[in-house]
Amino acid sequence: MKTQPNDMTGKYLGNASNYFPIGTKYYEITGISPTSAIAVEIDKQEWVKAVYVNRAPFHVMNVFSIPKLCIGLIVIIVIVIIIKWRQSKKNN
Numbered sequence: 001m002k003t004q005p006n007d008m009t010g011k012y013l014g015n016a017s018n019y020f021p022i023g024t025k026y027y028e029i030t031g032i033s034p035t036s037a038i039a040v041e042i043d044k045q046e047w048v049k050a051v052y053v054n055r056a057p058f059h060v061m062n063v064f065s066i067p068k069l070c071i072g073l074i075v076i077i078v079i080v081i082i083i084k085w086r087q088s089k090k091n092n
Contacts, residue, residue, distance in 0.1 A: 026050075 020040055027039040039047040064070055
């Protein structure tokens with residue numbers, strides 16, 4: 001089934017398909033949960049609907065798609081840097 005989604009974000013990462021080549025672009029289809037199906041660009045301005053069959057394995061880039069987690073990690077890193085900097089300043 002070929003379809004052109006009304007609204008596509010292109011924000012999906014990885015390549016969990018054994019069928020489509022690496023670098024294939026995935027898009028969200030308006031009105032359909034991306035956990036059910038996504039659009040896959042097979043040619044310029046041509047998409048197919050890919051239906052969820054198996055859960056994709058975890059990819060480290062998934063962590064960066066969660067804003068609160070990213071902010072939390074940055075805050076923790078900054079705190080650790082400040083603590084280390086203060087400790088080294090006291091030792092001098």
